[in-house]
Amino acid sequence: MLIPTVPETKPIKLSVRNMAFSYGEKKVLDGLSLDIHAERVTAIIGPSGCGKSTFLKCFNRIHEVSSAVNVSGDMLMDGVDIYRGGIDEVDLRRRVGMVFQKPNPFPKSIYENVAFGPRLFGVSDRTSLDGIVEDALRKAALWDEVKDRLKESATGMSGGQQQRLCIARALAVNPEVLLMDEPCSALDPIATAKIEDLIGELKENLTIVIVTHNMQQAARVSDYTAFFWLGKLVEMDLTERIFTTPRVQMTEDYITGRFG
Amino acid sequence: MPIGSTLAHPAGIQPGGSRKADPMPDVLETSLTAVPANGGGGSAESRPTVPQAAESPAFRHSRTHRLADRWAHLAFLSCSLLVVGLIGGILFFLASRGLAAFWPVAGNMGRALHLSEVFLSADWAPSSDRFGILPFIAGSLGVTGLALLIAAPAGILTGVFIAKMAPAWMRNLMRQVMDLLVGIPSVVYGIFGLTVVLPLVSHTWLADAPASGFAVSAVILAVMIVPTIVSLSTDAFESLPSSLDEGAQALGSSRWQAIWHVLIPAARPRLLTAAVLGLGRAIGEAMAVQMVIGNNPQWIALMRESTDRAPFLRALFTPAATLTTELVQELPNTAAGSTWNNVLFAMGLLLYLLTMVLILATRRLGRGKEA
Numbered sequence: 001m002l003i004p005t006v007p008e009t010k011p012i013k014l015s016v017r018n019m020a021f022s023y024g025e026k027k028v029l030d031g032l033s034l035d036i037h038a039e040r041v042t043a044i045i046g047p048s049g050c051g052k053s054t055f056l057k058c059f060n061r062i063h064e065v066s067s068a069v070n071v072s073g074d075m076l077m078d079g080v081d082i083y084r085g086g087i088d089e090v091d092l093r094r095r096v097g098m099v100f101q102k103p104n105p106f107p108k109s110i111y112e113n114v115a116f117g118p119r120l121f122g123v124s125d126r127t128s129l130d131g132i133v134e135d136a137l138r139k140a141a142l143w144d145e146v147k148d149r150l151k152e153s154a155t156g157m158s159g160g161q162q163q164r165l166c167i168a169r170a171l172a173v174n175p176e177v178l179l180m181d182e183p184c185s186a187l188d189p190i191a192t193a194k195i196e197d198l199i200g201e202l203k204e205n206l207t208i209v210i211v212t213h214n215m216q217q218a219a220r221v222s223d224y225t226a227f228f229w230l231g232k233l234v235e236m237d238l239t240e241r242i243f244t245t246p247r248v249q250m251t252e253d254y255i256t257g258r259f260g
Numbered sequence: 261m262p263i264g265s266t267l268a269h270p271a272g273i274q275p276g277g278s279r280k281a282d283p284m285p286d287v288l289e290t291s292l293t294a295v296p297a298n299g300g301g302g303s304a305e306s307r308p309t310v311p312q313a314a315e316s317p318a319f320r321h322s323r324t325h326r327l328a329d330r331w332a333h334l335a336f337l338s339c340s341l342l343v344v345g346l347i348g349g350i351l352f353f354l355a356s357r358g359l360a361a362f363w364p365v366a367g368n369m370g371r372a373l374h375l376s377e378v379f380l381s382a383d384w385a386p387s388s389d390r391f392g393i394l395p396f397i398a399g400s401l402g403v404t405g406l407a408l409l410i411a412a413p414a415g416i417l418t419g420v421f422i423a424k425m426a427p428a429w430m431r432n433l434m435r436q437v438m439d440l441l442v443g444i445p446s447v448v449y450g451i452f453g454l455t456v457v458l459p460l461v462s463h464t465w466l467a468d469a470p471a472s473g474f475a476v477s478a479v480i481l482a483v484m485i486v487p488t489i490v491s492l493s494t495d496a497f498e499s500l501p502s503s504l505d506e507g508a509q510a511l512g513s514s515r516w517q518a519i520w521h522v523l524i525p526a527a528r529p530r531l532l533t534a535a536v537l538g539l540g541r542a543i544g545e546a547m548a549v550q551m552v553i554g555n556n557p558q559w560i561a562l563m564r565e566s567t568d569r570a571p572f573l574r575a576l577f578t579p580a581a582t583l584t585t586e587l588v589q590e591l592p593n594t595a596a597g598s599t600w601n602n603v604l605f606a607m608g609l610l611l612y613l614l615t616m617v618l619i620l621a622t623r624r625l626g627r628g629k630e631a
């Protein structure tokens with residue numbers, strides 16, 4: 001589907017071929033094929049309910065936790081099939097981090113939320129943990145707000161703070177791929193700008209896939225943009241081309257808000 | 261209240277002025293339609309006469325409402341007072357009879373006892389005027405604690421399994437089975453213990469004699485309270501949002517790590533409540549325990565004497581007694597007003613207070629950890 005005209009220097013990190021997805025009998029995604037390059041930001045846009053979150057969750061297989069799902073086709077990470085290639089889903093999720101659409105902090109302290117992942121990997125000495133927690137909170141633009149109340153419960157934070165905490169929590173385990181499902185939908189413009197800066201920094205050594213309803217944000221942060229509609233990929237291209245000279249009329253209509 | 265100035269301050273019409281919903285719109289409508297009828301458009305001084313609020317149907321309407329409210333209020337109040345009164349009455353009755361053991365009260369047949377010779381003595385021989393109830397206190401705490409130690413982990417893990425792992429058909433089946441089991445009368449568990457469990461372990465390497473004692477009683481009690489704990493902890497886990505589970509596993513926890521590190525802590529207040537309810541049922545249980553515990557008030561002494569077996573086996577399989585079993589055994593055989601009878605009431609009072617304290621303490625524990 002995607003054949004960039006400028007030479008892409010980064011290798012393909014994630015590759016999807018003819019993928020279809022259903023929750024039980026309900027088909028949500030169909031005939032998807034696309035490539036996601038390492039150290040690039042790929043934005044996924046499309047109207048509500050078109051399957052963006054579902055698509056994102058396919059990369060860490062997290063929907064298997066609470067739903068009966070059916071996936072067909074190929075999904076490869078570094079050339080290995082993440083469904084049939086013998087990868088353990090727990091290992092997969094350690095490499096592919098996720099920030100969910102709705103913030104879901106654990107009912108623990110702020111500190112324990114961020115330290116949760118590192119603790120799982122066996123980091124237990126206090127100084128290393130403190131360092132990881134501070135670093136992650138700083139990256140998520142939350143450190144200054146919470147540094148004096150790390151022991152307080154995370155569930156008492158505002159929605160925007162909770163979302164940034166979830167970003168920090170995901171960063172603390174140092175994933176190879178970061179899936180972000182509308183990470184800024186609950187954030188004010190200042191925090192949004194900080195998160196967008198963070199995305200720019202993170203892509204130095206991380207592959208990012210971000211779902212957003214904000215066209216300006218997609219244009220600002222992403223290198224590639226994929227437009228989904230009713231569970232199908234309509235068009236994927238370099239972001240600047242999607243936003244200037246899309247090949248499909250529907251894409252242009254959606255981006256310019258003339259959709260429907 | 262000033263009723264004349266209704267147009268300027270429509271809210272002032274409302275008698276009592278506290279409830280907002282019902283009468284307001286009617287009154288407003290009445291007063292507003294009255295304006296054009298009288299020439300309208302006048303200044304504040306030439307304001308038309310508005311039907312007095314007190315005569316409007318809305319007012320009467322609201323008055324009947326208020327009356328109904330008052331009656332409902334009264335009914336609820338008297339019901340709760342009745343319940344509180346009953347509970348207080350029972351406490352008073354227990355206290356007056358129980359405390360009579362320690363004070364020289366008119367109509368008391370026996371002597372007044374010392375607190376220490378009742379609560380700090382293990383020597384129970386009422387016919388020889390010795391009333392140490394320590395064996396029963398220790399018995400109650402021991403058998404309930406042991407039962408909870410078995411039932412709480414088993415019940416909570418079963419709850420996790422039902423809520424988070426079992427396929428839908430099994431989940432429904434298990435829930436129904438648990439709800440059924442909760443309703444089984446305790447005497448059935450007692451019979452099961454007496455006719456199945458006891459013969460099974462009696463005269464084995466566990467117990468060289470009949471195996472009555474803490475072990476079998478605790479197992480029977482645990483079986484009895486497990487359905488309650490399972491049922492409540494299943495609810496607790498099902499009420500957790502699946503996003504919590506997903507969040508934990510998205511960070512690379514295994515299913516069990518997510519359950520252990522996130523779900524169980526998140527559900528802790530409700531799990532504690534489940535355990536307390538189980539505990540309450542266990543500590544008050546007399547029937548089932550009485551059938552298998554052996555009913556031996558002298559169990560502490562007996563345990564001290566026999567040295568032929570390993571201490572923990574001795575502790576588990578010595579015939580013993582608890583506050584409830586002793587009450588059931590002896591209360592019918594004692595004369596009201598006798599010291600013996602009074603001490604039994606004191607045991608009842610203790611049971612009452614013990615339950616209260618346990619419940620309050622665990623509540624506080626649950627609340628403190630939640631924050």
Ligand SMILES: Nc1ncnc2c1ncn2[C@@H]1O[C@H](COP(=O)(O)OP(=O)(O)OP(=O)(O)O)[C@@H](O)[C@H]1O
Pocket residue numbers: 023026028047048049050051052053054055067101
């Ligand atoms: N757990 C589930 N079980 C069954 N159907 C689901 C489940 N989750 C999502 N769906 C359905 O799948 C479709 C796609 O949902 P999805 O959440 O992926 O949309 P989305 O593009 O992320 O929408 P939004 O922009 O509103 O977040 C919807 O029709 C939704 O109803």
Ligand SMILES: [Mg+2]
Pocket residue numbers: 052053054101181
């Ligand atoms: Mg979504």
